[in-house]
Amino acid sequence: MNYLRDLWSSLSEQTSTTTTPSSSSSSDTSLNNNSTGSSGSPAGVLFNNNGNTELILATGSSSSGGGGSSGLSRLIFSLSETGLTLLLTFLSIKYLFMPLLSNLLNTNNKQTGTNLLPRKKRKIGELIHKCLHLENPRKDDDSYYISLYERYLNKYEKIVADFLVLPEDLDNNFDDIGGMDKLKKEIYESVCFPLKYPHIYEGNSSDSTSIKLRMLPKGVLFYGPPGTGKTSLAKAIAKECNCAFLNVKREFLSDFLYGETEKLVGALFSFATKVKPCIIFIDEIESLLPSRQASYQMHEVSKARISIILSAWDGFETTSDGDQVMVIGATNLRSQLDTAALRRMPLQFKIDAPDRNSRIQILKLLLKNERVSPTVSFEKLADATQFFSGSDLTELCKKALSFPIKELIDREIKSKTSMANIMPRELMFDDFMKARQFVNPSCLEEFEIPMDTDRIIVD
Ligand SMILES: Nc1ncnc2c1ncn2[C@@H]1O[C@H](COP(=O)(O)OP(=O)(O)O)[C@@H](O)[C@H]1O
């Protein structure tokens, strides 16, 4: 049923161009009638739309004469030409009424955001209440807040609501990110402070020049090797500023049809303004906005999609509704980002592999609740982990911790004694050195050189 629903949705987009299934000569739609057996009845019907959509109504090979077929296949094979025509006519009607039908089907679709938990709906309702400056907060009235969610969000904004993480549900904060002190300070000053205290940046509202000079940053890019803490930092900002966090992943838009892009991207920004302060975090932003200059073979549809996203972004940037809404992009492949997208993120931070001092701090942080022998030198560990990202160091510690546990497992198996009251021994330097053989550093390769270094404030 879901398959059919998706198919119908996809066909709804092409209602204007798709011919009825019976027009087999169309280049978009083809109809294959495979004669089967002696009856000559069609066994398979295939609609192929630009290679994207296929519907096989009835398939099957029949032995000649069909003597061994099951009752069901005999029923299918015995469909007369008239029956088939009727079926095709029925489907044609559906295709003609696809926009309407698609809307009806979508009301039950999981993508409409109706599967959100009531707690989350209520929370979103509370944010809407605050943003609209409505009076009389009704603290205990769940249904009031849920009704705000239902009434003030359109269908597409409810889809976007699925990507929302509430600040209280975020588990990262700045203290959980080891090292990178200079970078964290820069981020706090240029991103967190304006988000927390927008009034300081608004200046004198009657004087437009002062607003321009003290503009709130609206586009920020984190770029650098994988596992260096870009996502963690974006979440920490949202937590610190008590911001709603819209976690847009690369799948965003991929489940949707081209015709829905505009509405969905528009909804991304309009939803953010309804629950602000809000961070729109776009992970792997180069996959959503790849360079149009670099890929000559990019399909026109993909180029058009990029333009739609960029113009929606512009639209939101120029309205005052966009205050306290910030887009943070993250990428490992900055050079693959569209240059127009890069321009929309003038504040750029290179999140590089942690230096020696940061590695010491990260290791201490990761191991703060573990039993580590006092003989373990964190300085030596840092020396042995050059080019390790924060994520690599996490893996290293996990692997090192597995050795004392493995010893207990072996002991239990060999001596058949219970380990109920026994704890693993302390971690030794050797555990880390053994673990080192299992974890490869991610930041070995020289990271790509930025193209327009003048825009980068932290390096
Ligand atoms: N500086 C750091 N301190 C502590 N943990 C870190 C640090 N950098 C990365 N990590 C850990 O590595 C993992 C991946 O980090 P993430 O923020 O997703 O990296 P990125 O987004 O750059 O790929 C997370 O579990 C995170 O806790």
Ligand SMILES: [Mg+2]
């Ligand atoms: Mg990430």
